[in-house]
Amino acid sequence: MIQDRPKDTQETPEADRVLQAIRQIVSEGRLPSDGRLPTERHLAAELGAGRASVRRALDRLEAEGLIWRRQGKGTFAGQPPDPTEELAAQIASDVDPLSAMEARLCIEPALADLCARRATGEDVVRLRKLAERTHDADDSDSAELWDGALHRAIARIAGNRLMLTAFTLIDEVRMGEDWQEKRHRARTPQTRAFYDAQHQKIIDAIDARDGAAAARAMREHLETLFDNLRKSMERRT
Amino acid sequence: MIQDRPKDTQETPEADRVLQAIRQIVSEGRLPSDGRLPTERHLAAELGAGRASVRRALDRLEAEGLIWRRQGKGTFAGQPPDPTEELAAQIASDVDPLSAMEARLCIEPALADLCARRATGEDVVRLRKLAERTHDADDSDSAELWDGALHRAIARIAGNRLMLTAFTLIDEVRMGEDWQEKRHRARTPQTRAFYDAQHQKIIDAIDARDGAAAARAMREHLETLFDNLRKSMERRT
Incomplete structure (x- = not known):
């Protein structure tokens, strides 16, 4: 042959x-x-x-x-192993949901700032589409997925390879863990509507190319998530 | 035998x-x-x-x-390979000195904030010692090393594993690259005295457990470094 x-x-x-x-x-x-x-x-x-x-x-x-x-x-x-995945696997056991959220609060406002300074018109259209899909999602699980895609898109548009890698690392650790976070944070119609409005505010600031406002809106959004996470963890204990 | x-x-x-x-x-x-x-x-x-x-x-x-x-x-x-090193090696070729400095600006103010909220009295003593060594260093190379140790100590005291990993990743990429940055930024007695005063301000804010002030002081310090880096790169072109 x-x-x-x-x-x-x-x-x-x-x-x-x-x-x-x-x-x-x-x-x-x-x-x-x-x-x-x-x-x-x-x-x-x-x-x-x-x-x-x-x-x-x-x-x-x-x-x-x-x-x-x-x-x-x-x-x-075959393909070389993905070193970001390997690193995430190595440190995952040292990370809990609250410290992962704390890390998001450290880097995502800065990413939103960079994103606002670098986004093209097309980028903004894509972000609006992802926010719409998050809004239209039939259930919490798919809302969660579109929400994640929106935050990842902001990190990518920010255009800094080291920061995108840091974002991906946090994302991999969160996704790899079987944290009850997701289920417990269970988006009610109220929290979903609230998150949608916050996403809107972030994207409007990016659209206006206002980095400081985008960072502020992202910080507010993550602080809401942080509060809800803390409450849901207190309810469990 | x-x-x-x-x-x-x-x-x-x-x-x-x-x-x-x-x-x-x-x-x-x-x-x-x-x-x-x-x-x-x-x-x-x-x-x-x-x-x-x-x-x-x-x-x-x-x-x-x-x-x-x-x-x-x-x-x-032997010892397992360090996945942070492997990841740094993988992305190093996509990172230039300016984008590494941009990444530092994204994360180190947040690390200084966390550090101020978590530092013990002993931690502050250690930071002051590192700042002193940076100040007392005989030449630019050793000043650079102590300076790096001071920033790393702040990242460690911040106490968030994901953020320490992100810091280490940026540090590895910077150290692994043969960027002219180091030589060209060549600390003159003037810039060294200025950086020393900025370090002092960061540590004072940490000592006062004032996270917002520590973040602000760190941002100012990195913006000075960023400006000097940009100037030294313009001089070369």
Whole structure:
């Protein structure tokens, strides 16, 4: 079957043979549980080929996203692990719902400020659409999801990679945890209407490119969430 | 030599033999370049021992910090990689000195606020000592180091794990990069005296447990750094 594949005219027959052979090793999963490929030297010996051909084949498969290389560790099948996820998993056990909310209060007003200074007209349209979907959601769970998407969009539009990473980290920890927060905060029609009005105020400030007002509106919104979270936790104890 | 070691009286002779054998494999570095140990099954076969003994030996070596386990990947010699470092390395190429400074402006005032609300008397003494060392430093490089230690101490005293992680992430990216920032910002006696006075103001606000004033003083300080960074970058172009 390998021989039946059309040959890449840019490759020598050996390079092509090596590429198909390694592709098959990866796709058939003939690898240890961590997905690590044999070393270049081993592959060259096993396939009776030069190391240059092996290296070229690995470059190609890496470009295709089938394998990835980790400095000093080797070559692995699949996608590299997401380091933000790994970091979130590492610290999750040291974070409780109140301290995650405190962290949101530390960074999201600043993100709203940056967002107001950088948002394009299209960005504002997208934010309004997400707020509408949050408002129109049939149940609390989908309202929660659209709400999360709205806050993430603000963080992305803010346009600072380090701050987006910090936001994502907090988001991953919150989502990864089985906190009763979500269920207990259970959005009643009253709180939902209130949150919708607060979202509106944040987006209006962003639309007016008023960073200070956007930060203030975001802070007010998160403080409401913080209060409701504290109340729902007190009710449980 | 293995036989000469005093036996742990709590272990059976087999468990003890297995523990010493694996300890030797790890300490002599007879492992692949990624430090991965053979599987439990392989170790048991190689050492002619039961898997329970092997598992117990690995537990012990993990508790001693000589090896670590990665879910689904295996057991490795040494310390687990720091996921914050890995994440910093991944995003560093997308971050420039100005956006790193912008991120500091987003989070460090909030950290100073939390710090003021949580600092103990001892914490304040430590902060004052770090400010003194920054002031007394013989050259710009050591002033830079003590200055960094002071900002890190504030982030730690703030007592929020997610925010400390975000701070560390920014710090790692800044330190990992060969930005001309450091050299060009070259602290003159004038800027050093000015930064010292700003540090003083931050710590005084923390000492007074005045979170809003601490946040304001930190913001002023970072805005000065931001201005000087911008000026030094304009001079270079």
